[in-house]
Amino acid sequence: xxxxxxxxxxxxxxxxxxxxxxxxxxxxxxxxxxxxxxxxxxxxxxxxxxxxxxxxxxxxxxxxxxxxxxxxxxxxxxxxxxxxxxxxxxxxxxxxxxxxxxxxxxxxxxxxxxxxxxxxxxxxxxxxxxxxxxxxxxxxxxxxxxxxxxxxxxxxxxxxxxxxxxxxxxxxxxxxxxxxxxxxxxxxxxxxxxxxxxxxxxxxxxxxxxxxxxxxxxxxxxxxxxxxxxxxxxxxxxxxxxxxxxxxxxxxxxxxxxxxxxxxxxxxxxxxxxxxxxxxxxxxxxxxxxxxxxxxxxxxxxxxxxxxxxxxxxxxxxxx
Amino acid sequence: xxxxxxxxxxxxxxxxxxxxxxxxxxxxxxxxxxxxxxxxxxxxxxxxxxxxxxxxxxxxxxxxxxxxxxxxxxxxxxxxxxxxxxxxxxxxxxxxxxxxxxxxxxxxxxxxxxxxxxxxxxxxxxxxxxxxxxxxxxxxxxxxxxxxxxxxxxxxxxxxxxxxxxxxxxxxxxxxxxxxxxxxxxxxxxxxxxxxxxxxxxxxxxxxxxxxxxxxxxxxxxxxxxxxxxxxxxxxxxxxxxxxxxxxxxxxxxxxxxxxxxxxxxxxxxxxxxxxxxxxxxxxxxxxxxxxxxxxxxxxxxxxxxxxxxxxxxxxxxxx
Numbered sequence: 001x002x003x004x005x006x007x008x009x010x011x012x013x014x015x016x017x018x019x020x021x022x023x024x025x026x027x028x029x030x031x032x033x034x035x036x037x038x039x040x041x042x043x044x045x046x047x048x049x050x051x052x053x054x055x056x057x058x059x060x061x062x063x064x065x066x067x068x069x070x071x072x073x074x075x076x077x078x079x080x081x082x083x084x085x086x087x088x089x090x091x092x093x094x095x096x097x098x099x100x101x102x103x104x105x106x107x108x109x110x111x112x113x114x115x116x117x118x119x120x121x122x123x124x125x126x127x128x129x130x131x132x133x134x135x136x137x138x139x140x141x142x143x144x145x146x147x148x149x150x151x152x153x154x155x156x157x158x159x160x161x162x163x164x165x166x167x168x169x170x171x172x173x174x175x176x177x178x179x180x181x182x183x184x185x186x187x188x189x190x191x192x193x194x195x196x197x198x199x200x201x202x203x204x205x206x207x208x209x210x211x212x213x214x215x216x217x218x219x220x221x222x223x224x225x226x227x228x229x230x231x232x233x234x235x236x237x238x239x240x241x242x243x244x245x246x247x248x249x250x251x252x253x254x255x256x257x258x259x260x261x262x263x264x265x266x267x268x269x270x271x272x273x274x275x276x277x278x279x280x281x282x283x284x285x286x287x288x289x290x291x292x293x294x295x296x297x298x299x300x301x302x303x304x305x306x307x308x309x310x311x312x313x314x315x316x317x318x319x320x
Numbered sequence: 321x322x323x324x325x326x327x328x329x330x331x332x333x334x335x336x337x338x339x340x341x342x343x344x345x346x347x348x349x350x351x352x353x354x355x356x357x358x359x360x361x362x363x364x365x366x367x368x369x370x371x372x373x374x375x376x377x378x379x380x381x382x383x384x385x386x387x388x389x390x391x392x393x394x395x396x397x398x399x400x401x402x403x404x405x406x407x408x409x410x411x412x413x414x415x416x417x418x419x420x421x422x423x424x425x426x427x428x429x430x431x432x433x434x435x436x437x438x439x440x441x442x443x444x445x446x447x448x449x450x451x452x453x454x455x456x457x458x459x460x461x462x463x464x465x466x467x468x469x470x471x472x473x474x475x476x477x478x479x480x481x482x483x484x485x486x487x488x489x490x491x492x493x494x495x496x497x498x499x500x501x502x503x504x505x506x507x508x509x510x511x512x513x514x515x516x517x518x519x520x521x522x523x524x525x526x527x528x529x530x531x532x533x534x535x536x537x538x539x540x541x542x543x544x545x546x547x548x549x550x551x552x553x554x555x556x557x558x559x560x561x562x563x564x565x566x567x568x569x570x571x572x573x574x575x576x577x578x579x580x581x582x583x584x585x586x587x588x589x590x591x592x593x594x595x596x597x598x599x600x601x602x603x604x605x606x607x608x609x610x611x612x613x614x615x616x617x618x619x620x621x622x623x624x625x626x627x628x629x630x631x632x633x634x635x636x637x638x639x640x
Contacts, residue, residue, distance in 0.1 A: 022359060026544070027464050028396035028529055029361040034354025039342060041349040042437060044451060046407035048444030076348040087366035087449045117362060124368030129407045129449035131364060134349070144347050209348055224346070
């Protein structure tokens, strides 16, 4: 199968032209008509086999995840996703893989009403690069830089399951059937918090998505906002599967696990009701896990409010 | 060196916020303010070692080429480039490579006044994925679908040198020093025809950039426009280096060579003066090489206007 047949069979679909997309796949570029009063938001993530996914992953879950991690970046800015491009390097044309991959990809795209407008396919070591483009009313995007001393700190969903699943795959931990399937789903099918991000526009003071681990990503938010934070370890939301692990494993998975794709955000204490309403409106679990401090640095507090040493660092693709 | 240090050292630069870019590298997304009355144009290309470039290429030339092949897509639509994202998978952190790569990348970006607004870096087999975003006044973009019977067919620059260089690298052909350096430059440092593309807005009836070879890409244009064409082989522009090769090699390089990154476009015969003015305004060689026919298919004509058999096909990443 040639490159153009491959695109036509698996990735070219009839799309509704008009609202945003004036021209999709098939020319040198796609054409969009930006709307007045909105800002365009753009993010780009690349997935490499063995680093971002295991070779054993089901193709439809890989298609889902490749788009999900990108949508998570738009979610962290409170953007409404609109379109995306896909560049795909494949070792060979494997129709079973392409059928599953495109199915998982478009299922998530359809769930968010977004359109694949172009991209590239080539032979090469398996590599997936997606660029997503979204919109938000001018000035409303959630940034990492808006946290202020006194704000509450929140996180969506539950932390650490993706890392727990990875350690099971690595043979370092054991989990029984149903629990394994559950944490495996967290690792392979993360749900981007797009609805929550949009509901937090005008409510949250800052936000970031958790891809490198809570401590690492919180560090980015604190640095951008020029503030510090206190984190209540007992408050960190986690699954029953993770709760069954030793405390040290629990903390490592939740603090430095990575691959969570949950939203970490701050909001003024006066906005607690608004945060609760955003959680309800988006049907998303939201947990208050700490607060923003004037003093730089991060303080980890145990159940008695005592500071614990910070000996766990965030995940960095070139360090680990 | 970690991922964030790598980005900070080689890819994060002070950028002028305002006109188009409201926020660049450093948050989950970049923020742009689209202007009313314009369309946004987006294109995405991925480069893989051994397929799109040789491992022996100088890093600065690779940085140039990775952006150039993307700008060429914007050029083919007549767009004004604005911003781009870069996703980079690297086998290891090689500072010499990164210094050269980023230097070549930004030299071309600066020449076109465009800004790197975000992206991703990760460990993995060397892979470069760039997404470029440009603008054109609403309705003015050059598409593949606008060619009409009777239009002239033009090409920019000279054809076939990149393929000639590749065959020398493969040891299948020989070239002496200066000629080799010249065709090697065509292969490693293609010049995207951005100025010509913009000058052709309102003049050309259709356009495409040549990446897969003249016959293959012309086929895409003819298919999109639902027309055929006649191509005058004697008119195809080529270098002195290519002219020194046997006729069969010349034709293979020019017709099916690939990697030219020249513009192929059509324009009504009444626009011949306008095409010449666009070539002069953009200081770009433009050659009339044939015409668009009502009848489907492609006819190759020799110097006496006689039809030749079409036995050469365009380059396809999954076929060759």
